[in-house]
Amino acid sequence: MALEPITHVTGRAVFVPGDDIDTDRIIPARFMKCVTFDGLGEYLFYDARHTPDGDPCPHPLNDERFAGASILVSGNNFGCGSSREHAPQAIYRAGFRAVIAESFAEIFFGNSTQLGMPCITAAGPDIRRLANALENRPDLEVTIDVEADLIRFGDDAIPGEIRPGAKHVLLSGHWDPIQDLLDGLPEVEATTARLAYMRES
């Protein structure tokens, strides 16, 4: 049972500058006191978007010009730190469908891919070119072509790479692996039988 293949993501984009943007910054831990992911979108980057008193402060996500953006653009090592899926869930539930960054932390990358939210890496100078274009024209339509490893905007385009394994699961509609894992259950039993510590004592 394949899901919808993800071949393109098209929409407006917003640039959140910075390297090492960690998952505590993306969704502060106090907002994880919940038993569902519902409503996490409103707390995305909460502490960066608000003063200590809770008033909105300047931040790209508070900038009206970028309201409704569905592609998030950032720097190096995006999503480092905690394994909390709350981070990509908050990004997704805030309306984003893809993230472009110079590089991604491992666990964030996997969590996002499994949600069907592609993480695309692009070179620093190319990201700056995209960011400049967005600054000049916030309503610019950006298209990520997953198959062609390309990010198009206006008349311009930059290379955007998705690691082969992730690219394959997005294009084939297997980004959520649960059905494939269930299909392997007979082999799971065989593997389990070979390992002493798996026995029920």
Place this chain on the structure above:
Amino acid sequence: MGKSLFEKVWEAHAVREMPNGQTQLLIGTHLIHEVTSPQAFGMLRDQDLSVLYPHRTFATVDHIVPTNELAEPYSDPLAQAMIEELRKNCADHGITFFDTNTGKQGIVHIVGPEQGITQPGTTIACGDSHTSTHGAFGAIAFGIGTSQVRDVLATQTMALNKLKVRRIQVDGQLAPGVYAKDVILHIIRLLGTKGGTGFAYEYAGEVFDRFSMEERMTVCNMSIEGGARVGYVNPDETTFTYLQGRPYAPKGAAWEAAVESWRSFASDPDCTYDDVVHIRAEDIGPTVTWGINPSQAVFIDETIPTVQEGKTESDRASIEEALTHMKFAGGEPIKGIPIDVAFIGSCTNGRLSDLKEVARYLEGRKVKSGIKAICVPGSQAVSRIAEELGIDQVFKDAGFEWRGAGCSMCLAMNPDKLVGDQLCASSSNRNFKGRQGSPTGRTLLMSPIMVAAAAITGQVADAREVFDLLVPTASA
């Protein structure tokens, strides 16, 4: 050609190659807690799935438990709802839960080892990035997201791509006052926060051969802060001695067979690595972070870097952002900066040996007036043994608050939080902006002994001077 432990464990647990090219990997041991599991159980219900092997999942509650309010209902209704949800999910699915009334509750990465659940040559997953801790036993342990918690509950497997392996070999002799925490902070400082992306780290060399299990856990714990999802140490006699007799360790004839099997998983001497890094133990000093990620660290006798010291434009921007948040001036010594709070605890440094070592030096000393100092044992078992040994009394006499077990002020999901821009000397693992509960709060990561030195002097201090650590001591 020999194989590394990572390759051997991977091969023993590889179920099959999936149609998408990834490996379906058996996860032998699954650890869950209250924060990242409820949504996974929700997905099981929504998708009409069940837990495949309930006997291979173990639960505890750690992130949200208050440490100074042990009776339920907790004053925070959200925290109460989360513990109840976990209780119900474990009962519904027949999962062992080390609840608060069992005497076994604690931080998931402390409970697994002390119960003997964490074993060499196994695969472990938990919805928490510090799951790499369990690698100290020669297990391959992954921090995972909640959808993968669902995958493991339903199929005892995950879809993964194989990692590369980097051996980090630390030879020589650590100087007095230099601890496992300094070793890992130094490694992260050298290799960066993303240096380990795509790698499993194999920690080796004379320093790791001599380390106790708890010291190995401290290092493996912070692998993810260097970008490595997995970190491990090859199992040896130290590992087996630690495990023997623990509740979930094999017994009798099964013990002998297990040890023989565990031994076989250690990396072969002739195996090849994707990368090898050599570090001299003598080059490592007591280390303190000054910034907002764990690689932004200096030795206690160094100065905080200036923006101009950044090698690239991106480095300079990072230093500037960190100095602004930390309210530090580049070029000032780290030593002598006044602190507000001292925190000893967490899955990095909340084990018995950490508390024992601090207590040795805390005896007869007092926390400086005006400093809030708290000690949070990593588990109820740690707490109980510490109390039997009188360690709690040493902490209390010195002016530390002695709390119940949990994650506490490492990530402040419970009532233990920094206030405003308080500066905290912390034995935890992350100094991210807002990590300790206040958006403007500031964290300095360091070893527990350095936290104790800061608590006593009221400022960032060199524990070697404060405690006169000039004579080499036996490994803690």
